[in-house]
Amino acid sequence: MERQRAVEKELLPAVDFPDRDKQGWSLARRMTRYKVPGIGMAVVRDGRIDWVAGYGTHGVVSPEPVTASTIFQAASISKMVAAAGMLSLVKKGVLELDGDVNARLSSWKVPNNEFTSGSPVTLRRLLSHSAGVTVHGFPGYAHTEALPSLVQLLTGTEPANSPVVTVDQVPGAGYRYSGGGYEIAELLVEDVTQRPFEQVLDETVLAPLGMLHSTFVQPLPAEKADSAARGHRFDGSQVAGGWYVYPEQAAAGLWSTPTDLARFVVELIAAFHGESERLIDRSMARAMLTRQVGNMGLGAGVHGEGDGLHFDHAGWSQGFRTYLVAYPHSRDGVVVMTNSDGGHELIREILRSVAAVYDWPDFRMEEVSIARLAADRLDRFSGSYEFSGAGFSVALRRERDHLVLDTPRGSRYTFYPESETRFVALENGSRMTLVQAPDGSMSMQLWGMSGHRPEL
Numbered sequence: 001m002e003r004q005r006a007v008e009k010e011l012l013p014a015v016d017f018p019d020r021d022k023q024g025w026s027l028a029r030r031m032t033r034y035k036v037p038g039i040g041m042a043v044v045r046d047g048r049i050d051w052v053a054g055y056g057t058h059g060v061v062s063p064e065p066v067t068a069s070t071i072f073q074a075a076s077i078s079k080m081v082a083a084a085g086m087l088s089l090v091k092k093g094v095l096e097l098d099g100d101v102n103a104r105l106s107s108w109k110v111p112n113n114e115f116t117s118g119s120p121v122t123l124r125r126l127l128s129h130s131a132g133v134t135v136h137g138f139p140g141y142a143h144t145e146a147l148p149s150l151v152q153l154l155t156g157t158e159p160a161n162s163p164v165v166t167v168d169q170v171p172g173a174g175y176r177y178s179g180g181g182y183e184i185a186e187l188l189v190e191d192v193t194q195r196p197f198e199q200v201l202d203e204t205v206l207a208p209l210g211m212l213h214s215t216f217v218q219p220l221p222a223e224k225a226d227s228a229a230r231g232h233r234f235d236g237s238q239v240a241g242g243w244y245v246y247p248e249q250a251a252a253g254l255w256s257t258p259t260d261l262a263r264f265v266v267e268l269i270a271a272f273h274g275e276s277e278r279l280i281d282r283s284m285a286r287a288m289l290t291r292q293v294g295n296m297g298l299g300a301g302v303h304g305e306g307d308g309l310h311f312d313h314a315g316w317s318q319g320f321r322t323y324l325v326a327y328p329h330s331r332d333g334v335v336v337m338t339n340s341d342g343g344h345e346l347i348r349e350i351l352r353s354v355a356a357v358y359d360w361p362d363f364r365m366e367e368v369s370i371a372r373l374a375a376d377r378l379d380r381f382s383g384s385y386e387f388s389g390a391g392f393s394v395a396l397r398r399e400r401d402h403l404v405l406d407t408p409r410g411s412r413y414t415f416y417p418e419s420e421t422r423f424v425a426l427e428n429g430s431r432m433t434l435v436q437a438p439d440g441s442m443s444m445q446l447w448g449m450s451g452h453r454p455e456l
Contacts, residue, residue, distance in 0.1 A: 035236035042258035047331035059230030075315025083299020132169030135180030140244030231319015234410030
């Protein structure tokens with residue numbers, strides 16, 4: 001397909017400038033650049049799946065090719081799918097969107113304190129990250145580690161490796177991302193239905209939409225292991241055991257394929273227009289894709305206005321990076337799933353290419369002007385910069401007409417000069433400022449932090 005080939009041929013950086021070198025920007029070359037062994041992708045156009053493709057392999061020691069049936073950890077995209085399942089239960093009268101969840105929880109209660117005394121924790125607030133609940137995310141468990149129960153997760157007791165989930169801000173007062181909040185919602189589903197969460201989500205979302213390769217079951221069932229991609233670190237090494245286990249099902253437990261998640265996107269858009277109720281009805285879809293606080297809907301980020309309205313969610317787990325975005329009015333979207341920590345920047349490059357090929361209003365390159373500095377001017381910036389407050393250092397060196405920055409975790413950024421002291425990263429548009437002191441030492445301002453290189 002012509003559109004598919006156009007995306008694969010040339011991925012796009014965050015910034016563009018005259019005479020930018022466009023060699024080496026094919027999907028295959030960029031996968032090598034970011035040490036990403038495998039990618040799955042599905043594009044939605046006009047409310048239908050336009051094309052699906054797999055690239056690379058399950059892993060560096062797993063030569064099986066990525067296909068349409070290869071499953072990846074969806075990571076936090078799990079929250080969007082889980083939220084849709086919960087909203088279907090709201091529509092059926094099984095759950096309440098605005099009632100105090102403690103009125104329905106039975107196996108554990110949200111601890112009452114001064115923050116909850118006048119403003120309850122509700123399902124709406126949990127799904128929109130505005131319930132004042134703690135615990136941003138979860139690190140996962142190695143295959144050899146014992147797994148906690150859901151109540152142990154919430155109370156932070158062994159063998160849980162995450163802190164206690166509690167409320168330390170007034171519910172409804174503002175946005176703060178909380179995977180812990182989704183675990184409260186998961187327990188609410190189980191307590192009210194008296195059934196395992198994965199069974200409820202299979203019946204409300206996965207089975208009705210034909211998401212046959214997807215599962216919330218944790219650990220991953222043995223019969224699905226052969227179809228699973230293996231996770232990888234920034235340096236390209238494979239995660240021990242292939243992946244970590246995430247018993248936090250609603251927050252991070254979904255395994256899926258780009259095709260299955262594209263089916264989810266298609267159905268959510270259809271529900272948004274009142275054309276289907278296989279997932280949820282129009283009122284619930286509209287609520288899901290309406291900003292509740294900041295740019296957060298119910299389980300999905302919500303951005304833009306009018307025809308530019310779009311919803312999204314990213315996913316990060318150990319060795320996996322994923323992203324989903326869709327425009328409900330034009331009925332377009334894309335799902336990208338990768339099996340590497342290095343997949344985040346690659347996904348952004350893919351997204352910009354898809355946006356250009358399909359003429360989306362967002363995710364475009366920033367046009368910048370580049371200064372041409374002589375080699376000796378660039379060489380003076382080379383060296384190791386220590387970020388003492390953050391406990392790490394980065395290495396900076398000249399390469400032809402630009403600077404290359406390497407981080408301890410193995411990621412690399414290409415910085416081009418905008419002036420004598422200001423530089424922009426080709427990969428993500430980050431700005432870096434370098435200033436030399438009279439004694440020859442150098443200061444670096446990058447990512448909101450200050451680094452220092454001693455006198456050479």
